[in-house]
Amino acid sequence: MDIMKEKKWDNLGFGWSLRCWQERAIQKLVHQLENGVSRVCLIAPPGAGKTICALALAARLERFVEVRVPTTALVEQWNQRIQDALVCLGESVQPPFHVDTYASNTPFNPEALLIMDEAHHLTAKWGLKIKKQWNPEQQILFGLTATPPYQSKGWERFVDLFGLHPVQIPAPPLVRESQLSPFQDLVWPVLADINDLPQLVRYWEQLQEIEEELGAPFRFWKEKMLVERWWELTEERFINRSGLLVALCRIRKKSGRELPNDITEEEEFLDTPTLEDRALVIWTYAKEKPDIITKLKQIGFLIRKSGPVLKEDIAWKALSHADARVQGALDVLAMEDKQRADFLRALIVCNRDVEGDVLSARQILKVLVQDSRTAHLEPILVSGTVFWVDEDIYDNLQRHFIGGEWVKKDNHYELDVKDWTTSNRVALATKFLATGVTRCLVGTRHLLGEGWDCPAVNCVIDVTGISTSVTVNQIRGRGLRPDPNDPTKVASLWDILSLSPGVPNGDRMLKQLKKRHQHTFGIDEKGRIRSGVERIDPIFSKRFSVVVGEVEAIQSRMEHRLKNSSHSLQQWAVGQDYLDTQLWTIEKKADWDFHPVVLPKEEIQIPQHNAGKDSLVVRVQRKRQRSLITKSTVLLCATLCVYLAIVNSGLPMALGAIFEIPILWWVAQKQEQADRVSILVETLHEVLKEQEPKLGSLHHDGRSWWVDGEEHGESFAVALQTLLGPVRYPRYLLIEENGSVFAVPDQLAAHKTLAEKLARMWSKNIGACSVVYVRSEKGKKILRSVWKAQTSNMRSLELVQLWK
Incomplete structure (x- = not known):
């Protein structure tokens, strides 16, 4: 779009230096805009400097800037940040910005950069309003958020506004540079009683x-x-x-x-x-x-x-309210206390204050003060309507309160705070937690969620019963602020996972756990920084019945990880250099083996592409012909060895020699299979490289494959996963002369010429083959045979997103 620059930028400059992750994010945003898009989005965790990135991008685009935010407090923050970040290069000018709330009816400047802060708020009416006002022919729409609404009801509207390709600043670089605290995502599974459902x-x-x-x-x-x-x-x-x-x-x-x-x-x-x-x-x-x-x-x-x-979502509602989750929260808090002792600063976040159909803050506080394992933590409850304290600290706290009537209830005191402002209640409770007057603060997500800050928090236990990613990420963020008084802080971010075997939808919370961590990074069991729920425990990728059968074992592993949090701190490698790049690798699990479906020759057609003179099939045939004499010699030598073993060492040694023969044969077969897989991967890479010259170099470390570069790494990994995995419903099948069947990846299946390109390279490198269009009658018949022949133990390769 051909837009006039805002002249005021001639006398303004961006006065702050950018961190490397901020510069990389801005470069990606500029690249998207240069390719003709008119909407972009930046997703970044708290502390990443979203506002700074937005101002830096504005300075590079040199347009008038319209900023919209959800609250008036953020309007003030933005105006202050604009004054701090921009410097005058000549005569004094007013920065070309207008900051207002989403509720404002002020029209946008016709050629402005539209910055939408806290863009996850645009999934409802505000989003519809912005969509109507935005002119994509003249204006650029730029969303900022730390909590994109993945899998929530408003996700479609969010995508409609900001597109499917947001630029993301992941948490790991901020941890490396001490902008966020190292952390552990931990899961405590509990079994819900059917009577609770x-x-x-x-x-x-x-x-x-x-x-x-x-x-x-x-x-x-x-x-x-x-x-x-x-x-x-x-x-x-x-x-x-x-x-x-x-x-x-x-x-x-x-x-x-x-x-x-x-x-x-x-x-x-x-x-x-x-x-x-x-x-x-x-x-x-x-x-x-x-x-x-x-x-x-x-x-x-x-x-x-x-x-x-x-x-x-009645299953989520029922499972999240189960009494087993209360007990689970107590178990976790007791473990944290045992590990951290006086240094524990725990936050338990609930969905609501008043007791009812979800776990409430009042219900949690009552249980905490009655349990001998947690009562000594002197828990405090703060909400929009109440302020409760454990009876043991009542005498010490009275002096902090001017006015208000205390009422004794069971094991706690309740303060009449109707004349207090909510901000005063929250500020005082936060102070008590930070200074150690209490070691456990209980509150609601509305008060202690977005915007609340207490760097001392090192344990967050989520019992909200909220499944949306926006709320969950806000809650997780409460524990990620670095604590200046504790340089060794490793925050524990706990999910209390309620499971109910044999009950319909009893796996609802497990399914949501998988979705939620699909986009978050953390340390896995190998010490790598990766996304996905498998990094918390590999068992969470398995069937529900398997997870249920391992509840106690999972709890034991979580307790072990908590005890070894110092090891997690080492793995985060705070202060060390990093590449700040993401890799998508395809990895072989322990139970993965390469066994494509092989159809009888009468069910397949004569190959359309003959094997090349240097193809794998031809080379193997030559090798086998050359090895006939070698095999005979080996057999003769083996027989001689057995004979000598009997003569010199007796029957036991001879039996050992006999068993070595099939083992050596098996090893040779496995090596031949490994060579075949490697050539398949190299062939796919070669074809995709022709299609996309920017595709990075191929790498292999024994159990995984990947290509350099973020831009096309995921696409290659998905293609490889398709090629070497079970056949689902592709557009084209590739069939070898011996009847082996492979699914042609979507990247090469848009039309037949692409599929044929793979077949030609396959015949050159591997062996004779042909491609079949699955929607044809012949293709349908072959696909049915493949589905019948596939066994239940066929496994897909695992797609892993790593950060380095």
Whole structure:
């Protein structure tokens, strides 16, 4: 867009030096704008300097700047920061900025840079308002946030405003440079009693009543769908992301019956059916039965084009309110006290103050002061309406309060604070925590969430029962401020994870845990800095039943990590140099083996691309021909060794020599397989490099592969994961002469010429092959055979995002 520069910038300069992560972020934002986009977004943790980055970008673009913020307090902060950051280079001028709240109706400057601070607030009405006012032909929209609303209801609107490719400043560089405290994400799993989950059980029983009403025809239909229509269901699963096949398989397994022979028992099929699974099957069968649809709605389902969805997230609500989470919080707090002693500064964050259908701050405080393991922490509760203290510190605290009436209740005192301002209550409670008058502060997320600051906090326990990433990230951030009085601080960020095996949706909190940590970095068991829930414990990537069976073992590992927090501090390597780059690697798990599906030759066509003279297949054939004599010689030598062993050392030694022969053969076969995988990876890289010359160099360290550079690293890793993983529903299949079948990655499947390019390189480097279009009749037939032949133990390679 051709825009006139704001002349006032001729006399203004940006007066602050940028840190390396800030400069890198600005360069990426400028690069996006130079490529023609009119909307950008910066995601950065507290302490990263989002405002400074925004002002630096504004200085480079030299436009008039409109800033919008959610509160008047932030308006004042922005105006002050503008005055601090910009310097006059000549005559004094007023900076070309206008700062206002989102509620303002003041129109934007027609050619302005529009900076939207705390952009996660734009997922509701404010976002709709900004979208109407923004002119993408003339204005640049720039969002700033520390807490993007991943997986929340407003995510689509956020993406609509700021796009799918935000620039992100991760936490690790800030930890390295002491802008954030080193931390550990820790999870304490607990098992919820079914008696704590009456609503889940009631929904399940109501669905069961509908199924019984539908009777034998419904049961026969379910049987017929799996036996006769599994192919169509599988297509719908991968094309339209329909969950019907998964739902039918889960329900069948739950009833104790095996799946039909044509259906491979994937892990996803073995979980307990969810409420949505049962409702989807009923709805699919009874779409034309208004009375059944009405009953689904009465239970609590909304009927959409894709099927029924629950009006409320009742599973999350029930699991987060379970009494087991209260006990879990006490267990964690007792462990933290044992480890940190007088240095513990714990924050327990609840969703609300008043007791009701979620864990409340009052409920937590009452339990803390009654438990012998935590009462000596002198807990204090502060909320929008109350200020409670443990009875043991009441005498010491009275002098801090002028006015207000104290009331003794059980093991605590309650202060009448109706004449106090909320800010005064929070400030005093914060002071008590920082100075050690109390070692545990209990409060609500509204008071102690966004904007609250207490660097002394070294333990955060989240019992809010809030699943949105915005709130969760705000809560996590409360423990990340560096403590000037404790240079060895390693913050513990605790999730109390409620699980309920055998109950529908009993894995709801585990699923949300996986989503939440998909975008956060931390230290894994190998000492690497990576994203994903596997870094907390690899078991969280496994099936729900496996996690449930390991609850005590997980708790033991979490306790061990807490005791060894000094080791975590070393792994963060605060103060050491870093590259500030992200790598996407593809890694082989311990149970991964390379075994592509091999179809009978009569089911495949004659290869369209013949093997090259130096291809792997040709070289292996030559090697095997040359080794015939060698193998005969080895066999003769082995026989001689056995004979000599019998003569000289007896039968036991001879048996050892006999067993060595198949072992050596197995080792040779494994090496041949490893060589084959390496050539497959190199071939894929070579083809993608032709498509995208900027693709970085390929690296391999024995168990993982990656390419240099952030821009295309993830794309390559995903392509490799597709090529070497189970076949799902690709556009094209690559079939070798021996019948081995591979899915052509999406990056090379947009049209046949790309797929053929892979096939030509494959034939040159590996062996004869052909590509088949899956949507053709022949392709469908081959794909069905592949799905039938795939075994349940086929594993995908793991995609890992690392920071270095």
